[in-house]
Amino acid sequence: MFTILLRCAVSVISLCMMCKPLLAEDDSSFLQGFRVGGYTSVDLHVPRTEPTRLNWNELSMIVTWDKNTRIKFFGELDLEDPASYTHRQGLDFREAYINPERLYFDLNINENANLRLGRFLTPLGRWNQLHASPLVWTASRPLATTELFPSFTSGVQLFGNLPFSERSLDYQVYSATMNAQPESRGETEYKDARGARIALNNVFNFTDENAGLNTIGLNYSSYREEQPGGPKYRLLGLDFLLEFNRWELSGETYTRKAEHGRIGGSGSYLQSAFFIKSDWYWITRLESLHQPAAPNAERWVLGVTKRLKPNQLLKFEIVGGNGEYEDVPRGFATSFAMMY
Amino acid sequence: MSVDWIKVWLMLAGLLPALTMADDTVIAVIVSAQPNFSVSVAASELAPVYWRKKLYDNRGKPLHPANLSTDHPLRLHFSQQVLHSSPRSQVGYWNELYFHGVQPPFTVESQEAMIRYVAYTESAIGYIDACKLDERVHPVLWVTATRVVSEPPNLRCNAAPL
Numbered sequence: 001m002f003t004i005l006l007r008c009a010v011s012v013i014s015l016c017m018m019c020k021p022l023l024a025e026d027d028s029s030f031l032q033g034f035r036v037g038g039y040t041s042v043d044l045h046v047p048r049t050e051p052t053r054l055n056w057n058e059l060s061m062i063v064t065w066d067k068n069t070r071i072k073f074f075g076e077l078d079l080e081d082p083a084s085y086t087h088r089q090g091l092d093f094r095e096a097y098i099n100p101e102r103l104y105f106d107l108n109i110n111e112n113a114n115l116r117l118g119r120f121l122t123p124l125g126r127w128n129q130l131h132a133s134p135l136v137w138t139a140s141r142p143l144a145t146t147e148l149f150p151s152f153t154s155g156v157q158l159f160g161n162l163p164f165s166e167r168s169l170d171y172q173v174y175s176a177t178m179n180a181q182p183e184s185r186g187e188t189e190y191k192d193a194r195g196a197r198i199a200l201n202n203v204f205n206f207t208d209e210n211a212g213l214n215t216i217g218l219n220y221s222s223y224r225e226e227q228p229g230g231p232k233y234r235l236l237g238l239d240f241l242l243e244f245n246r247w248e249l250s251g252e253t254y255t256r257k258a259e260h261g262r263i264g265g266s267g268s269y270l271q272s273a274f275f276i277k278s279d280w281y282w283i284t285r286l287e288s289l290h291q292p293a294a295p296n297a298e299r300w301v302l303g304v305t306k307r308l309k310p311n312q313l314l315k316f317e318i319v320g321g322n323g324e325y326e327d328v329p330r331g332f333a334t335s336f337a338m339m340y
Numbered sequence: 341m342s343v344d345w346i347k348v349w350l351m352l353a354g355l356l357p358a359l360t361m362a363d364d365t366v367i368a369v370i371v372s373a374q375p376n377f378s379v380s381v382a383a384s385e386l387a388p389v390y391w392r393k394k395l396y397d398n399r400g401k402p403l404h405p406a407n408l409s410t411d412h413p414l415r416l417h418f419s420q421q422v423l424h425s426s427p428r429s430q431v432g433y434w435n436e437l438y439f440h441g442v443q444p445p446f447t448v449e450s451q452e453a454m455i456r457y458v459a460y461t462e463s464a465i466g467y468i469d470a471c472k473l474d475e476r477v478h479p480v481l482w483v484t485a486t487r488v489v490s491e492p493p494n495l496r497c498n499a500a501p502l
Binding site: 112165 | 402440
């Protein structure tokens with residue numbers, strides 16, 4: 001089903017490109033609406049129990065089309081795990097695969113409402129929607145943001161911003177219309193996702209000159225595990241971001257209930273980034289994850305991150321605590337990430 | 341230590357002019373004076389427009405906010421009053437928006453460049469020192485030292501401009 005969506009999108013773009021010369025307008029103006037960018041990251045992991053591993057995580061290409069009309073296009077195509085190196089296996093390219101991470105059209109309805117059609121990041125919390133390596137302080141991702149809900153949804157989303165007084169409210173309401181997902185290794189697969197997120201911006205209306213962003217978000221989602229007879233879950237979550245003076249505090253917490261009142265699990269993280277000096281930041285994170293059919297985890301992360309340039313981060317961190325998850329091993333990790 | 345002594349010290353240190361400019365400066369939020377390029381902006385919408393959360397006006401026209409360069413004193417003042425943060429602390433935010441395919445506001449180097457960009461760009465919004473207003477642009481909002489207002493405040497245009 002997703003392949004159909006991909007083909008449709010490519011067809012629409014192709015048709016637009018073919019039809020445009022028939023119009024009286026300048027053809028180059030259509031092409032000028034395209035922008036290409038992306039990001040990439042490389043990690044070195046020294047886990048407690050596994051061999052040391054150098055990993056090229058992804059090579060991402062982001063394509064957008066915006067010609068000042070009510071319709072916009074966004075696409076992100078990732079080459080995941082292009083290469084890795086371990087002392088035992090040497091250089092390995094076999095884990096590489098192509099992942100069409102995001103592919104959607106945005107249609108502006110009015111000044112406060114937009115419609116998104118396609119595959120998008122599930123609007124749950126902050127990390128899931130900003131998970132790219134150059135955007136996050138740590139190489140490791142909080143378990144609560146990977147294990148409890150679907151990272152992507154293919155369907156429809158209504159979103160917008162409602163300003164009032166000194167504040168504004170972001171809203172996102174979504175529903176999956178297609179359940180078949182492209183390959184995404186290592187993740188639990190879900191279907192029938194639907195839910196909503198609202199986020200209040202400028203909660204505290206700080207006026208101090210050291211003030212920054214401050215946002216609080218409320219999340220609700222329901223979805224079903226993909227496997228036959230898989231349980232249906234209802235998830236409730238809270239997230240926040242607070243920037244003040246040299247500090248950035250952020251966190252997310254989720255609680256999940258399965259059908260018939262069964263416990264579905266829960267997870268949280270609380271993170272701080274403290275600006276030390278010369279674009280160096282001290283990072284501290286505490287996190288937990290509880291799932292019925294998987295090991296519990298209580299983790300801590302300590303690290304330093306340098307913003308080399310506005311679009312480049314260099315990270316060093318130690319992940320400790322308990323609970324072993326293959327994607328986020330405990331131990332030392334360093335990472336370089338850049339956006340282009 | 342009395343306030344006067346502090347002022348004397350600041351003056352000797354060469355800091356008083358800068359302090360005075362920051363306190364007295366009134367920023368005019370401007371749109372094009374050409375009716376077909378003009379756009380309406382409410383005070384409550386200014387921050388969402390500059391955060392690029394509000395991308396369209398009520399006619400479905402894409403909005404084109406413009407900023408002065410990050411180290412321009414007027415940009416710092418505008419950012420502080422309207423966005424409640426410094427341009428430096430917004431780096432992460434603009435990276436996040438770029439990740440979602442949204443471009444930050446267009447950047448110009450001078451107030452004259454700002455006037456030209458706003459005057460000749462459809463649905464453009466910018467800001468300049470209120471004392472630099474001319475017939476090419478139309479002020480819609482005013483950013484004072486404490487708030488954003490829709491009525492023009494008393495201007496003292498003999499003060500040294502930013």
